[in-house]
Amino acid sequence: MKKIRFTRKILTTLLRDKTHYRGRLFVDTASLVARCGILLLLYYYVFSQNGGEINNTAYVFVAWSMLLYFIFMTFGLRNVARSIMQDVQSGTVEILLSRPMSYLWYKMWWQIGSGLYSFIVSFFLGATTLFLIIGLPHTMLTASFFFTFLLTSIGTIFLTLLVYTAVGLLSFWIEEVSPIYWIVDKAVMILGGSYLPIALFPPIMYKIALYSPFGASQFITHTVYESWHYDWPLLISIQLGWIIMMVVVVYLMFSRARAKVSINGG
Amino acid sequence: MDAIVVKNLTKKFTFPVKNESAGFLKNLLRPDTKEVIAVDNISFTVGAGERIAFIGPNGAGKSTTIKMLTGILFPTAGQIRMLGLDPTTERKKLAYQIGTVFGQRSQLLPNLPLTDSFEFFGVMYDLSDAEIQTRTRELIELFDLGSFATQPVRKLSLGQRMRAEVATSLIHRPKIILLDEPTIGLDVVAKKSLRDLLIRLNTEEKTTIFLTSHDVGDIESLCERTIVINHGVVMRDMRTSDIAKDFIYEKYIDLFPKSTFIEFKTLPKGMQYREQTPNKITVAIDLSLLSVTEALKKLLGIFEVNDLDVYDTDLETVIRHMYEKDTIHT
Numbered sequence: 001m002k003k004i005r006f007t008r009k010i011l012t013t014l015l016r017d018k019t020h021y022r023g024r025l026f027v028d029t030a031s032l033v034a035r036c037g038i039l040l041l042l043y044y045y046v047f048s049q050n051g052g053e054i055n056n057t058a059y060v061f062v063a064w065s066m067l068l069y070f071i072f073m074t075f076g077l078r079n080v081a082r083s084i085m086q087d088v089q090s091g092t093v094e095i096l097l098s099r100p101m102s103y104l105w106y107k108m109w110w111q112i113g114s115g116l117y118s119f120i121v122s123f124f125l126g127a128t129t130l131f132l133i134i135g136l137p138h139t140m141l142t143a144s145f146f147f148t149f150l151l152t153s154i155g156t157i158f159l160t161l162l163v164y165t166a167v168g169l170l171s172f173w174i175e176e177v178s179p180i181y182w183i184v185d186k187a188v189m190i191l192g193g194s195y196l197p198i199a200l201f202p203p204i205m206y207k208i209a210l211y212s213p214f215g216a217s218q219f220i221t222h223t224v225y226e227s228w229h230y231d232w233p234l235l236i237s238i239q240l241g242w243i244i245m246m247v248v249v250v251y252l253m254f255s256r257a258r259a260k261v262s263i264n265g266g
Numbered sequence: 267m268d269a270i271v272v273k274n275l276t277k278k279f280t281f282p283v284k285n286e287s288a289g290f291l292k293n294l295l296r297p298d299t300k301e302v303i304a305v306d307n308i309s310f311t312v313g314a315g316e317r318i319a320f321i322g323p324n325g326a327g328k329s330t331t332i333k334m335l336t337g338i339l340f341p342t343a344g345q346i347r348m349l350g351l352d353p354t355t356e357r358k359k360l361a362y363q364i365g366t367v368f369g370q371r372s373q374l375l376p377n378l379p380l381t382d383s384f385e386f387f388g389v390m391y392d393l394s395d396a397e398i399q400t401r402t403r404e405l406i407e408l409f410d411l412g413s414f415a416t417q418p419v420r421k422l423s424l425g426q427r428m429r430a431e432v433a434t435s436l437i438h439r440p441k442i443i444l445l446d447e448p449t450i451g452l453d454v455v456a457k458k459s460l461r462d463l464l465i466r467l468n469t470e471e472k473t474t475i476f477l478t479s480h481d482v483g484d485i486e487s488l489c490e491r492t493i494v495i496n497h498g499v500v501m502r503d504m505r506t507s508d509i510a511k512d513f514i515y516e517k518y519i520d521l522f523p524k525s526t527f528i529e530f531k532t533l534p535k536g537m538q539y540r541e542q543t544p545n546k547i548t549v550a551i552d553l554s555l556l557s558v559t560e561a562l563k564k565l566l567g568i569f570e571v572n573d574l575d576v577y578d579t580d581l582e583t584v585i586r587h588m589y590e591k592d593t594i595h596t
Contacts, residue, residue: 002392009389013375013382020377020418095371098336099390100361261338 006101007109014113028074028118032126036070043197057199057225060137064224067130069194072220074122076115077160078188080107081181084168089175093261104254107168108161137224145223148232152219155239159217162246163188169250172257184214192218199225210235213242268347269442269474270312270335275344277305277330277498304330306498307344314441317468317475319489319506323582327498328478332444335476336366349441362391365440367432369447376420380411380430383419384437391438401437408470409433409463425456429463436467442474443467449484461487482578486510494588501588513587515554520575521547521565534564 018024040063047059084107087093096103139145167184171177189195191209198209198221209215216239222228228235282297305327312318322328333339335348337357346353351360374383381402388398406415409429414422422430428448435443445464449457461484467473479485485492485506492509494502502509518540521527526544533539536555541548547569551561558576565571 005392006389009386013378013386016382017375017377090371091368092371094333094338095366095368095373097338097357098361098364098366100358100392101390259340261333 003105010106010109011113011116014110015117018114018117025118025121029122029125032070032074032122036067036126039066039195055200057197058137060134061139061224061226062197062199063130063134064137064140065193065197065199065221067126068224069192069218069221071119071123071126072156072160072218073194074115075112075119075157077111077157078164078181078185079114080111080161081164081168081177081184083107083111084165085171085175085177085181088171097258097261104165104250108165111161112157139224139226139228142229144229144232148228148236149220149223152223152232152236152239155236155243156217156220159213159239159243159246160188162243162250163213163217165250166246166253169253169257172260187212187214188217191215193221198222210238213246216242267314267350268311269314269316269349270310270476271345271347272311272331272335273309273345275305275308275331275334275346276303276342277327277334277339278303278342303498305334305341308495308498308500309344310493310500310503312474312476314474315468315472316491317465317489318477319485319492320476320478320495321480321485321492321581322495322501323585326496328495329446330498331495332446332476332478336360336364336444362438363441365435365438365443367435367443367445367448369428369445369450372419372427372431374419374427374430374434377418379416380419380422380434381415383430383434387434387437393438398437401439405433405436408466423456425452425459428452428456428460432460432463436471436473439471440473442476445475445477445479447479448477449479449481457481457483458487464488480581482514482581482584486514486578494585496585501585509584512591513584514579515552515587516579516583517551517553517558517561518577518579519549519551519558519561519565520577521549521569521571522573522575523547524570524572527569531568533568537561537564 191214219235279302280299283300285298334341337353340354384402489506492506530542536552538550540550
């Protein structure tokens with residue numbers, strides 16, 4: 001109960017905090033429109049040049065898949081890596097470790113709270129706009145879609161947080177994790193289907209996207225395709241497997257990292 | 267009951283060091299290491315309700331000790347008991363009973379009113395809503411935060427923010443408060459206000475105060491007892507009044523001229539030049555020979571002064587005096 005109450009407090013406090021920054025919301029929405037909108041226009045042109053379908057996939061699936069990727073990007077969960085790095089570099093980690101709470105649990109919920117407002121707004125705005133322009137693919141109207149979408153959304157949130165937390169924790173050893181962050185981030189972007197929709201991946205790349213934690217952290221982008229109807233048990237199992245593995249990795253890393261809290265100060 | 271008990275506490279850090287004669291792989295995979303003893307077999311106890319200064323120059327081992335006391339860092343050897351708890355194994359349990367303030371790092375929510383920070387930390391420390399409201403009212407009154415409690419924290423002055431930082435760290439009525447350089451960067455008025463509040467807190471709520479500071483004024487006006495640490499070893503553990511008597515026997519006076527200082531006359535006994543420039547003179551006063559008032563009278567008779575500034579000796583000088591005294595004794 002104590003943890004639930006504090007988690008709720010983190011989320012409500014950050015929601016209130018973020019509403020003070022209406023300008024930031026505008027920037028997030030503009031960024032979504034710029035990045036996702038341009039790609040959607042490009043792919044619309046490519047698909048129409050190919051008779052409306054590529055690889056037996058219609059544009060409507062690709063568009064929704066890419067939109068889901070970019071909407072989840074506005075959540076900003078990947079920023080947990082930079083946030084941990086800043087805590088280590090500035091020594092804030094020491095303050096947080098003197099509190100009656102788990103540092104990692106706090107950082108993850110703080111990150112969720114930080115992006116929740118932008119996520120909710122961009123989700124409704126983005127989904128409504130796309131729905132009005134191109135409609136919904138039939139796959140999103142099935143009974144199992146809502147349940148499995150919810151399940152893999154939760155998986156996406158936690159696996160993304162765990163992958164980037166592991167990157168952030170490296171700062172206990174190497175302080176500046178930006179180069180590693182960049183590599184991991186690009187792997188997630190590419191294998192998550194931001195530049196090239198996953199439906200257009202060559203078979204080998206599709207396999208990597210399926211079985212690597214980077215691709216698994218973005219399975220949300222698979223939910224709109226027809227294959228999801230048959231593949232979801234496998235994909236959600238893979239995602240769950242990676243979550244369990246990353247929990248162990250992050251736990252072990254943090255246990256060792258605690259011993260490294262010694263650098264700042266005399 | 268003792269609030270803090272430290273017995274034979276030691277902390278060693280091991281760092282990899284580059285061996286110039288070894289190859290890249292050896293340095294990467296099996297580097298040579300260097301051991302640094304940050305805290306070396308120290309022991310002390312702090313009684314409940316005491317006000318303790320824990321001082322020393324940079325790199326002396328103060329922060330390492332505080333981090334071990336709060337359970338952030340694990341000792342290499344020795345024992346710590348904070349209110350009967352072992353910080354290494356009972357960190358979270360202990361956190362409910364202690365408060366920490368790090369002068370250079372803010373814990374407040376910058377974009378929201380101060381009252382939101384009280385609520386946030388109240389929930390973190392598992393206080394009920396009613397308890398949070400009562401305690402917030404008490405702290406706002408005790409720390410005189412009423413005029414800015416509803417303003418966003420980022421709009422507060424440094425002095426207001428520091429008062430708010432200390433107040434927030436007391437939301438859960440901790441039995442011990444550990445303050446690391448709480449007055450750093452504050453002006454004279456803000457420093458005095460914070461010191462007065464801490465003394466009031468100690469008197470009214472019997473909170474044990476464990477303070478580290480480079481400001482000799484903080485130590486003299488706030489703490490009854492001072493532990494001096496250097497190179498990881500406790501050099502002195504004595505009443506602050508005795509430290510002041512034995513080692514703080516210098517004050518400094520800065521003199522600023524009406525136009526420029528041209529002549530630097532020989533100073534009377536008990537005074538020595540520390541700086542001599544046409545725009546500023548700094549004089550060290552030996553308090554065992556001369557009071558500040560007497561020194562000022564004499565200096566104003568010698569120089570045409572537009573402005574002046576009187577201040578305490580710095581911590582490094584106090585510690586140097588300790589070493590000098592030890593050398594004379596041995």
